[in-house]
Amino acid sequence: MPMFKKSMLVLLAVVALAAGGAFYAGARGQDDAVELDAGAAPVREMSVKESEIVVYVAGAVNHPGVVRLAEGARAKDAVDACGGFLPTADTNGVNLAQKLKDGVQVTVPEKAPVAAEGRAAQGAPTASGAARSLPDGMVNINTADEKELDKLPGIGPAMAKRIIEYRTENGAFQSPEEIKRVKGIGDAKYEKMKDKIVL
Template sequence: MPMYRKSMLVLLVLAAAVIGGIFYGLHAQEQAVPLDAAGEQQASPAASRAETAEVTVYVTGAVQKPGLVTVPEGTRIAAAVEACGGLLPTAASESINLAQVLKDGQQITVPERQQLAAQAVSGAASGAAPGAAQAKAAAAGGAASSGLVNINTADEKLLDTLPGIGPAMAKRIIEYRETQGPFTAIEELKRVKGIGEAKFAKLKDKVCI
């Protein structure tokens, strides 16, 4: 009998040790799962912020609903215009680069065809018939009948003929009017990077809008 009881006691101790080991292993696994989940939760906000980066721009001019628009980073001007209800029938969409990627704080001005036509006429010599003035300006590729260069319609080659304006500066002038809209006064040339008072003084008698 004593040997039987001793054997039973040993078996009970071994069974308790096995059961305890099983419970310990299950408990350790349960503790490991929340740590992984917490790691995923910590990484998730950073990834979410990267995916939802946004820029805010101001769209004005010939669009259905001018105003501020917030769009995902990397969006192009065309999408911002659509967010404002699209272009008006009178919009001169060819005067802006709809494929350009937006920058935060940028202003996009969509001019109207009538506005551009009026500016072309105002730059022509006084006394000339409006139709003839426009035809001459178009034929000269941006040069008005008065011999002045129209900074709203001149191409890179024609702008390059102006004093102090090389190919790089000509590109900046074209980029400015594509992103900010047509010039409303020749003094706005000073807003183009690289054109200061001294350079503008050489240009002001040779350009028009």
Template sequence: MKNWWIVVLGVIFGLLGAGIIYLASQPPRGNPIALLPPPTPIPFQVHISGAVINPGVHALPPGSRVQDAIEAAGGFTPQADSSGLNLAALLEDGTRVLVPSQIPTATPAPTREPNPQSPQNQNPTSIPAATSSTPLININTASQPELETLSGIGPATALKIIAFRQENGYFSSIEEIQKVSGIGPATFEKIKAFITVDEQP
């Protein structure tokens, strides 16, 4: 009886071993399952301009923010004004980031009260009024140096005055000096308060 169980167990184990050998010798069925690596993220392009060290188009990975774009451009320049930028904003492909520059505040120039004694504040066409202490120049008897002290009268004009009175006699009025070549109404207005044809007391 005992030998019979041994024979039965031997047959069972023999069948199991034969089945395993058969299955192992069969070619695999279907396509093998391959484990693929995760896809590589494709970077996108962002245009960074304004007050950054390296402005231009930079490639950034998906999920980048404005702060990442600034760092890709080398950071802010000293003149950059980042107060209006949202550094945490997400970026998309083709986004442009403009970093503005600070606007310098103009410092007003100090003002000074005008100096009435300064030549720039004096009217060049104004004629100083004659005072009682200012001696009048007699155009009938004045020498060339005396005539040249008058405004607008140079050496040539002074000689013309002397030549005119030598040829035509003394001036009967100060207005007649305008008959001298080179002395017009403008020059006469400058000198009329300083000339005379009468002898001074």
């Protein structure tokens, strides 16, 4: 075979190989493009999740726990997502119109226990409006005024004011030990007065 024909055959083979490679690369490129489009779906899904918030609902609701809500949801939406209030819930204890942020906790308090009928809590007003008498030297830390609180061991006028301020801001003491939450009343002071205080 003449040299010219051999060169032509080699050249044609090289051109055919190059064309085949280009076609194969083009086909692969289309496949890659399809995969890339398919991979874009999770990004759209993630943007939907970014518009949600997660909050924890505790207290007097039917199913307390963590719930997912739409961004901009209110406390009422969180309570509804947990099955609504329990019959014992203090519905005035939570602002249902409050706009929620991601990661917050909504706590629904329970109503304060009511004294049994015909019995008033010690030192609390009775049905007639008069306070039940206490043993000598005893002080009801939920109802006492500054003058009465001042009689407790280790409590002066300034500390008596603090006790009343705490009571005003946080509600009635739920246990005698809770008085230790008042600034300036530690274990030592509590030990001196614990036998003199009642609720």
